[in-house]
Amino acid sequence: MSIGKKIGYGFLSVVPFFGMLFTQLMVTVGIMILLAVSMMYQDGSGELMGYIARAGMLIMNDYYIETIMATQIVSLFIFGLWYYLAFVRKEERIDTKPLWSVKNLVSFLMIGFSVYLFITFYMEVVNLCLPKLMEEYMQLIDMSRIAELSVVSTIASIVLAPLGEETVFRGLTMKYLRKAGAGFWVANIIQAALFGALHLNWVQSSYAFGLGIFLGCMGRRFRTLAAPMLLHMIFNFYGTYVAVLMEDMPENIWLKFLIAPVAVVLAFIAFKWMGRVEEPVG
DSSP states (O other): OOHHHHHHHHHHHHHHHHHHHHHHHHHHHHHHHHHHHHHHHHHSOOOHHHHHHHHHHHHHHHSHHHHHHHHHHHHHHHHHHHHHHHTGGGSOOOOOGGGGSHHHHHHHHHHHHHHHHHHHHHHHHHHHHOHHHHHHHHHHHHHHTTTSOSHHHHIIIIIIHHHHHIIIIIIIIHHHHHHTTOOHHHHHHHHHHHHHHHTOSHHHHHHHHHHHHHHHHHHHHHTSTHHHHHHHHHHHHIIIIIHHHHTTSOOOHHHHHHHHHHHHHHHHHHHHHSOOOSSOOO
16 A cells, blocks of 8 residues: 555554544534524524523533434434444444343343442542542533433434444554554553543543553454443443442442452453454454
Protein backbone atom coordinates (compact mmCIF):
# COMPACT_ATOMS: atom_id res chain seq x y z
CA MET A 1 0.00 0.00 0.00
CA SER A 2 1.27 3.48 -0.88
CA ILE A 3 2.28 6.01 1.76
CA GLY A 4 -0.48 8.30 0.54
CA LYS A 5 -3.17 5.68 1.19
CA LYS A 6 -1.78 4.94 4.64
CA ILE A 7 -1.85 8.63 5.51
CA GLY A 8 -5.39 8.85 4.18
CA TYR A 9 -6.56 5.93 6.30
CA GLY A 10 -4.75 7.41 9.30
CA PHE A 11 -6.65 10.66 8.77
CA LEU A 12 -9.94 8.79 8.43
CA SER A 13 -9.29 7.00 11.74
CA VAL A 14 -9.66 10.24 13.74
CA VAL A 15 -12.51 11.74 11.71
CA PRO A 16 -15.21 9.69 13.54
CA PHE A 17 -14.00 10.99 16.93
CA PHE A 18 -14.19 14.65 15.89
CA GLY A 19 -17.33 13.91 13.89
CA MET A 20 -19.01 12.50 16.99
CA LEU A 21 -18.11 15.59 19.03
CA PHE A 22 -19.32 17.86 16.22
CA THR A 23 -22.58 15.90 15.90
CA GLN A 24 -23.22 16.19 19.63
CA LEU A 25 -22.59 19.93 19.47
CA MET A 26 -24.79 20.52 16.43
CA VAL A 27 -27.70 18.44 17.72
CA THR A 28 -27.54 20.21 21.09
CA VAL A 29 -27.41 23.65 19.43
CA GLY A 30 -30.28 22.65 17.15
CA ILE A 31 -32.43 21.61 20.12
CA MET A 32 -31.54 24.87 21.90
CA ILE A 33 -32.64 26.94 18.89
CA LEU A 34 -35.90 24.99 18.52
CA LEU A 35 -36.68 25.49 22.21
CA ALA A 36 -35.76 29.17 21.98
CA VAL A 37 -37.98 29.77 18.94
CA SER A 38 -40.83 27.92 20.65
CA MET A 39 -40.54 30.02 23.83
CA MET A 40 -40.23 33.24 21.84
CA TYR A 41 -43.32 32.33 19.81
CA GLN A 42 -45.30 31.61 22.99
CA ASP A 43 -44.26 34.92 24.57
CA GLY A 44 -44.91 36.82 21.37
CA SER A 45 -41.75 38.95 21.53
CA GLY A 46 -38.15 39.09 22.68
CA GLU A 47 -34.64 38.65 21.31
CA LEU A 48 -33.64 35.23 20.01
CA MET A 49 -30.23 35.19 21.72
CA GLY A 50 -31.82 35.74 25.11
CA TYR A 51 -34.18 32.83 24.53
CA ILE A 52 -31.30 30.65 23.35
CA ALA A 53 -29.55 31.30 26.66
CA ARG A 54 -32.75 30.37 28.52
CA ALA A 55 -33.10 27.25 26.39
CA GLY A 56 -29.53 26.25 27.25
CA MET A 57 -30.29 26.52 30.97
CA LEU A 58 -33.50 24.54 30.47
CA ILE A 59 -31.57 21.74 28.79
CA MET A 60 -28.93 21.65 31.52
CA ASN A 61 -31.48 21.62 34.34
CA ASP A 62 -34.40 19.62 32.96
CA TYR A 63 -33.68 17.96 29.61
CA TYR A 64 -30.02 16.96 29.71
CA ILE A 65 -30.50 13.20 29.41
CA GLU A 66 -33.12 13.64 26.68
CA THR A 67 -30.69 15.82 24.73
CA ILE A 68 -27.94 13.22 25.17
CA MET A 69 -30.33 10.58 23.86
CA ALA A 70 -31.11 12.70 20.78
CA THR A 71 -27.39 13.16 20.02
CA GLN A 72 -26.85 9.40 20.44
CA ILE A 73 -29.62 8.53 17.96
CA VAL A 74 -28.26 10.93 15.33
CA SER A 75 -24.67 9.75 15.89
CA LEU A 76 -25.68 6.08 15.65
CA PHE A 77 -27.46 6.70 12.37
CA ILE A 78 -24.56 8.63 10.81
CA PHE A 79 -21.68 6.42 11.95
CA GLY A 80 -23.63 3.18 11.74
CA LEU A 81 -24.38 3.91 8.08
CA TRP A 82 -20.73 4.87 7.51
CA TYR A 83 -19.49 1.65 9.09
CA TYR A 84 -21.94 -0.45 7.09
CA LEU A 85 -21.06 1.14 3.76
CA ALA A 86 -17.30 1.18 4.40
CA PHE A 87 -16.83 -2.28 5.93
CA VAL A 88 -19.83 -4.52 6.61
CA ARG A 89 -21.16 -4.82 3.07
CA LYS A 90 -17.63 -5.30 1.62
CA GLU A 91 -16.35 -7.94 4.01
CA GLU A 92 -16.98 -11.64 4.34
CA ARG A 93 -19.61 -12.34 6.97
CA ILE A 94 -18.18 -13.64 10.25
CA ASP A 95 -19.98 -16.45 12.04
CA THR A 96 -21.11 -14.94 15.35
CA LYS A 97 -22.82 -18.06 16.68
CA PRO A 98 -19.93 -18.87 19.08
CA LEU A 99 -20.53 -15.53 20.77
CA TRP A 100 -24.02 -16.56 21.87
CA SER A 101 -23.20 -19.90 23.49
CA VAL A 102 -24.21 -20.30 27.13
CA LYS A 103 -20.55 -20.56 28.18
CA ASN A 104 -19.64 -17.31 26.46
CA LEU A 105 -22.68 -15.44 27.74
CA VAL A 106 -21.86 -16.50 31.30
CA SER A 107 -18.26 -15.43 30.70
CA PHE A 108 -19.41 -12.03 29.47
CA LEU A 109 -21.55 -11.57 32.57
CA MET A 110 -18.59 -12.52 34.79
CA ILE A 111 -16.18 -10.21 32.95
CA GLY A 112 -18.63 -7.31 32.97
CA PHE A 113 -19.12 -7.70 36.71
CA SER A 114 -15.37 -7.98 37.27
CA VAL A 115 -14.69 -4.80 35.30
CA TYR A 116 -17.42 -3.03 37.24
CA LEU A 117 -15.91 -4.15 40.58
CA PHE A 118 -12.42 -3.06 39.55
CA ILE A 119 -13.62 0.37 38.44
CA THR A 120 -15.49 0.68 41.75
CA PHE A 121 -12.15 0.15 43.47
CA TYR A 122 -10.47 2.65 41.13
CA MET A 123 -13.10 5.27 41.93
CA GLU A 124 -12.45 4.74 45.64
CA VAL A 125 -8.74 5.38 45.07
CA VAL A 126 -9.51 8.56 43.13
CA ASN A 127 -11.83 9.67 45.92
CA LEU A 128 -9.06 9.14 48.49
CA CYS A 129 -6.29 10.80 46.51
CA LEU A 130 -8.20 13.49 44.58
CA PRO A 131 -11.46 14.17 46.44
CA LYS A 132 -12.15 17.47 44.67
CA LEU A 133 -11.83 15.82 41.26
CA MET A 134 -14.20 13.07 42.37
CA GLU A 135 -16.68 15.59 43.72
CA GLU A 136 -16.74 17.41 40.37
CA TYR A 137 -17.28 14.09 38.59
CA MET A 138 -20.22 13.15 40.85
CA GLN A 139 -21.79 16.57 40.30
CA LEU A 140 -21.53 16.00 36.54
CA ILE A 141 -23.19 12.57 36.85
CA ASP A 142 -25.99 14.02 38.99
CA MET A 143 -26.56 16.83 36.51
CA SER A 144 -26.68 14.47 33.53
CA ARG A 145 -29.20 12.17 35.27
CA ILE A 146 -27.51 9.29 33.43
CA ALA A 147 -27.51 7.23 36.64
CA GLU A 148 -31.25 7.59 37.19
CA LEU A 149 -33.33 4.42 36.90
CA SER A 150 -35.65 5.79 34.23
CA VAL A 151 -36.61 4.45 30.83
CA VAL A 152 -34.81 7.28 29.01
CA SER A 153 -31.56 6.93 31.00
CA THR A 154 -31.66 3.13 30.61
CA ILE A 155 -32.01 3.33 26.83
CA ALA A 156 -29.35 6.05 26.62
CA SER A 157 -26.73 4.34 28.78
CA ILE A 158 -27.35 0.63 28.22
CA VAL A 159 -28.43 0.54 24.57
CA LEU A 160 -27.55 3.65 22.57
CA ALA A 161 -24.18 4.50 24.14
CA PRO A 162 -22.65 1.02 23.61
CA LEU A 163 -24.00 0.74 20.05
CA GLY A 164 -22.78 4.17 18.97
CA GLU A 165 -19.44 4.20 20.80
CA GLU A 166 -18.46 0.71 19.68
CA THR A 167 -19.34 1.55 16.08
CA VAL A 168 -17.09 4.62 16.20
CA PHE A 169 -14.09 3.39 18.24
CA ARG A 170 -13.83 -0.40 18.02
CA GLY A 171 -15.41 -0.15 14.56
CA LEU A 172 -14.44 2.78 12.33
CA THR A 173 -11.39 4.03 14.23
CA MET A 174 -9.89 0.57 14.73
CA LYS A 175 -10.55 -0.53 11.15
CA TYR A 176 -9.00 2.58 9.59
CA LEU A 177 -5.96 2.40 11.87
CA ARG A 178 -5.38 -1.21 10.83
CA LYS A 179 -5.78 -0.22 7.18
CA ALA A 180 -3.19 2.52 7.78
CA GLY A 181 -0.72 -0.20 8.78
CA ALA A 182 -0.90 0.05 12.57
CA GLY A 183 -0.44 -3.18 14.51
CA PHE A 184 -3.27 -4.35 16.71
CA TRP A 185 -1.87 -3.01 19.98
CA VAL A 186 -0.96 0.38 18.54
CA ALA A 187 -4.43 0.70 17.01
CA ASN A 188 -6.05 -0.55 20.20
CA ILE A 189 -4.28 1.99 22.41
CA ILE A 190 -5.07 4.88 20.04
CA GLN A 191 -8.77 4.04 19.76
CA ALA A 192 -8.99 3.59 23.55
CA ALA A 193 -7.32 6.98 24.12
CA LEU A 194 -9.83 8.65 21.79
CA PHE A 195 -12.66 6.79 23.54
CA GLY A 196 -11.45 8.12 26.87
CA ALA A 197 -11.11 11.65 25.53
CA LEU A 198 -14.72 11.58 24.33
CA HIS A 199 -15.96 11.62 27.93
CA LEU A 200 -14.44 15.07 28.58
CA ASN A 201 -13.68 14.60 32.28
CA TRP A 202 -10.55 13.18 33.90
CA VAL A 203 -12.18 10.53 36.08
CA GLN A 204 -14.35 8.95 33.42
CA SER A 205 -11.75 9.40 30.68
CA SER A 206 -9.12 7.50 32.66
CA TYR A 207 -11.17 4.40 33.33
CA ALA A 208 -12.78 4.58 29.87
CA PHE A 209 -9.28 4.30 28.40
CA GLY A 210 -8.70 0.98 30.20
CA LEU A 211 -12.18 -0.23 29.32
CA GLY A 212 -11.60 0.70 25.68
CA ILE A 213 -8.46 -1.43 25.50
CA PHE A 214 -10.31 -4.43 26.92
CA LEU A 215 -13.26 -3.92 24.55
CA GLY A 216 -10.82 -3.81 21.64
CA CYS A 217 -9.42 -7.18 22.75
CA MET A 218 -12.92 -8.64 22.84
CA GLY A 219 -13.56 -7.46 19.30
CA ARG A 220 -10.34 -9.12 18.18
CA ARG A 221 -11.11 -12.36 19.99
CA PHE A 222 -14.52 -12.82 18.34
CA ARG A 223 -13.84 -10.90 15.12
CA THR A 224 -17.16 -9.09 15.35
CA LEU A 225 -18.28 -5.73 16.73
CA ALA A 226 -21.12 -7.56 18.47
CA ALA A 227 -18.68 -8.79 21.16
CA PRO A 228 -17.56 -5.37 22.52
CA MET A 229 -21.10 -4.07 22.08
CA LEU A 230 -22.45 -6.87 24.28
CA LEU A 231 -19.79 -6.45 26.96
CA HIS A 232 -20.24 -2.66 26.93
CA MET A 233 -23.99 -3.08 27.47
CA ILE A 234 -23.42 -5.51 30.34
CA PHE A 235 -20.91 -3.19 31.99
CA ASN A 236 -23.24 -0.20 31.71
CA PHE A 237 -26.08 -2.30 33.12
CA TYR A 238 -23.99 -3.12 36.18
CA GLY A 239 -22.97 0.51 36.49
CA THR A 240 -26.61 1.61 36.40
CA TYR A 241 -28.59 -1.03 38.29
CA VAL A 242 -26.12 -3.07 40.34
CA ALA A 243 -24.55 0.17 41.55
CA VAL A 244 -27.81 0.96 43.34
CA LEU A 245 -27.69 -2.38 45.18
CA MET A 246 -24.02 -1.88 46.03
CA GLU A 247 -24.85 1.38 47.80
CA ASP A 248 -26.07 -0.70 50.76
CA MET A 249 -22.65 -2.27 51.24
CA PRO A 250 -20.87 -1.31 54.46
CA GLU A 251 -18.43 1.60 54.10
CA ASN A 252 -15.33 -0.49 54.70
CA ILE A 253 -12.34 0.77 52.76
CA TRP A 254 -10.41 -2.50 53.16
CA LEU A 255 -13.33 -4.45 51.73
CA LYS A 256 -13.24 -2.29 48.63
CA PHE A 257 -9.49 -2.74 48.31
CA LEU A 258 -10.01 -6.51 48.50
CA ILE A 259 -12.44 -6.26 45.60
CA ALA A 260 -9.73 -5.28 43.07
CA PRO A 261 -7.63 -8.50 43.06
CA VAL A 262 -10.78 -10.62 43.23
CA ALA A 263 -12.15 -8.80 40.19
CA VAL A 264 -8.90 -9.27 38.25
CA VAL A 265 -8.78 -13.02 39.01
CA LEU A 266 -12.45 -13.46 38.12
CA ALA A 267 -12.01 -11.63 34.81
CA PHE A 268 -8.89 -13.67 33.96
CA ILE A 269 -10.69 -16.96 34.63
CA ALA A 270 -13.70 -15.94 32.56
CA PHE A 271 -11.52 -14.65 29.70
CA LYS A 272 -9.54 -17.91 29.53
CA TRP A 273 -12.71 -20.01 29.82
CA MET A 274 -14.69 -18.35 27.04
CA GLY A 275 -14.35 -19.40 23.42
CA ARG A 276 -13.13 -17.43 20.46
CA VAL A 277 -13.57 -17.23 16.69
CA GLU A 278 -10.72 -18.91 14.85
CA GLU A 279 -8.14 -16.99 12.82
CA PRO A 280 -8.18 -13.70 14.80
CA VAL A 281 -7.10 -10.58 12.98
CA GLY A 282 -3.44 -9.63 13.33
